[in-house]
Amino acid sequence: MIRTPLRPLARILSARQKGENPDTIERENLRLRHEEIRDRGRARAEVRLLFLSLGFLAAFSTIGARMGLLAATEPVEPRSAAAGAQILATRADITDRNGRILATNMQTYALYAQPRDMVDPGRVARELAKIFPEIDPVAMERRLTDGRTFLWIRRVMSPEQMQRVHEIGDPGLLFGPREMRLYPNGQLAAHVLGGASFGAEGVSSAEVIGTAGIEKALDARLRDPAQAGTPLELSLDLTLQAAVEEILGTGMTMLNAKGAAAILMDVKTGEILSLASLPAFDPNDRPNPLVKGDPGDSPLFNRAVQGVYELGSTFKIFTVANAMNLGLVSPETMVDANAPRRWGKFTIKEFQNKNYGPLLSVENVIVKSSNVGTANIALMVGAERQAAFFQSLGFFDPTVIELVEAPGAKPIVPKRWPDITTITTSYGHGISASPMHLAVAYAAIANGGVKVTPTLLHGGVAQNGPRVMTAETAAASVRMLRGVVEHGTATLGDVPGYQVAGKTGTAEKPSRTGGYDEDKVVNTFASLFPADDPKYVLVVTLDEPVETSGSEPRRTAGWTAVPVAGEIIRRAAPLLGLRPVVEPPPVDGLTAVSN
Structure with a gap:
């Protein structure tokens, strides 16, 4: 900026020559300078006021727009900006x-x-x-x-x-x-x-x-x-589940049972088509857990998975299958079944003190459910190989299934395995497992000798699990189990047209004061069907049942768990798409004619 002097020399000299007062020139120039300074200041102030006005206008416009937006939307709860503070309410069906x-x-x-x-x-x-x-x-x-x-x-x-x-x-x-x-x-x-x-x-x-x-x-x-x-x-079928729970509940009531469980499983894929435990509860109004007493008395207790019981004679087929797999016996091999059998200070007896001996074929050991015959076969196998076979079937570890309760249901197995343990575990005493463990083990027999992992997720793919027995051993075991239903301890479970095979198990419950309580039993029927080409395993367990229609109360599985399982198969088989195989009646020789 060029600054104009207040007393320019040329104008001062000219004013003196003309006789004018030079101070007038200085005052005039000072006035002009002040006016120029005021004009520049006014211009700057106007620009500042303009920008300030525009700023206020923008701010109030933003605030107004935001207030209008908030007024037009649903109220939203303020949320923290911290990670993980958001509430995720959406849940898949x-x-x-x-x-x-x-x-x-x-x-x-x-x-x-x-x-x-x-x-x-x-x-x-x-x-x-x-x-x-x-x-x-x-x-x-x-x-x-x-x-x-x-x-x-x-x-x-x-x-x-x-x-x-x-x-x-x-x-x-x-x-x-x-x-x-x-x-x-x-x-x-x-x-x-x-x-x-x-x-x-x-x-x-x-x-x-x-x-x-x-x-x-x-x-x-x-x-x-x-x-x-x-x-x-899920792998569950809602129609099957409803039928199984209805029949199981009716059987539990008629047989005065404390509780009941049932598992229906595909033997090749391991998919659970139905899993029931009674008494049940409504998950819409889930009750509180028991704070005292036996947890098994709570309706929240899942007997099919959490219930760890001695499963009795259902284990006998494993003992025999192990011996056949090792080449020690065949179904026709005759074994000592003379009862009672002494082993040290222990006595092995048959049900109701019967004696099926002196000799019994391996097949009839299963059909007649001989404790002594099974014990002698187990002694042939030996403790180490018996324990290893049970472990291969999954009886030493919790079942791997998509239920949070499953990992806590670890089987109770002997810490030591002397000969007397080999004997008692051969017919299901001294070792405890859940009905789910039993279903997995019977599925291995039914599908030709391959262990499957149970699952509640629908997939439909056959599993390629470890082989636990040969296909020949599995087939022979199925034939023996079919004999149990045809003319053994499970005849009430025979469903015409569907060739049911299975094994009963009646186990006295341990008493709290030691020993066993003869009047309190856990009854189990482990079955598979159809026997000519097994596709499904059904395990039914009843806690403390008693059948009272006769002159004396009957507590064996053949009178309790078996008829319940038979009715379930009768209802479930058609729902599973199985067509009954109807055998023609024998031709009467007196009326038959021929061309």
Whole structure:
């Protein structure tokens, strides 16, 4: 900027020549300079005011737009910016193998209160007590007036209850939307599904988490947002499950049993088509666990997986199969069955002190369920090889199945394996396992000698598990088991047209004071069908059953578990698509004619 001098020399000299006052020139130039400075200052101020106005306009426009947006949208609960703070409420459905819903989600509302906004807390407490009987009006009024700013009242409400609360009309009562887990079939497959509850909760959403069963075992899969739209497809068949539970429940009632369990499994894929445990519960209203007493008395107890029992004579076929697999015997080999048999200070007896000896074929050892014959075969096998065979069948480890309860059900096996243990375990005493363990072991016999892993997930692919016995041994074992049903201890389980094969097991329950209780038994029938080409295994277990239709009470599996299993097969086989094989009646020689 060029600065104009206040007393320019040329003009001063010219003014002096003309006789003018040079100070006038200086005052004029000073005035002009001040006016120029004021003009520049005014221009800068105007520019600043313009930018400031534009800034205020932009800020207030943004705030106004944001307020309008918030007013036009649903209220959203503020969330923390910390990782993991978001509540994931979406949970995938669970279906059976045919796509029928077993577990899904339902939109509902929670009820909470902001006491500071209430008009009349006393009236609100009294009205809430009329809607929800479990609410104490005095205690509720005290909580509404103790100074707190927030109070949960109900996590879940029915639409009718919500309407009645709405009619109270107090501004301090508020509703929060959320999803809850719904099991539309009630108690059906309750022990498989387990149940769900709320985890992290907010006023507008709640985290649904599994609490038991497959809901908890596969909780991460069910809560995965990427798979929320893809249902978890189980191997269960809803129709089969309903039939099995109905028959099992009827049998449990008629036979005065304390509990019951049933497992129906595909012998090649390991898929569980039905898994039932009674008494059951409704996962929509899951009861609390027992805090004292026997956990097995709780309806939450899954007898099919968690129940670890001595399974009695159902183990005899394993002893015989092991001996045949080692080449020690064949079905026709005659063994010593002379009873009773002394071994040191122990006596091995038959049921009702019978004696099937002195000799009995291996096949008849199974058909007649001879303890002595089985013991002598086990001694031929030896302790080490017997223990190894039981371990190969899975009787030393928990079953690998998609239930959170399964890992805790470890079989009870002897710590030492002397000869007397070899004898007693050969017919199912001194070793305890679950019905699921038994189903897996019988599936290996049924499918030709390959161990399968049980699964509750639908896949339909035959498993290529480890071979535990030769195909010839497995086939011979199936023929023996068929003989048990045809003319052995399980004749009441013979279903015309379906060639049932299986083995009974009656095991006295250990007494709490030591020894065994003769009047309390666990009865099991492990079966497979059809015997000519086994496709399915069915294990039925009854806890403390007694059949009272005769003159004396009967507690053996042949009178209790077997007829229940037979009725299940009679109902289930057609549902499984099995066509009955009807054998023609024998031709009467007196009336037969020929051309």
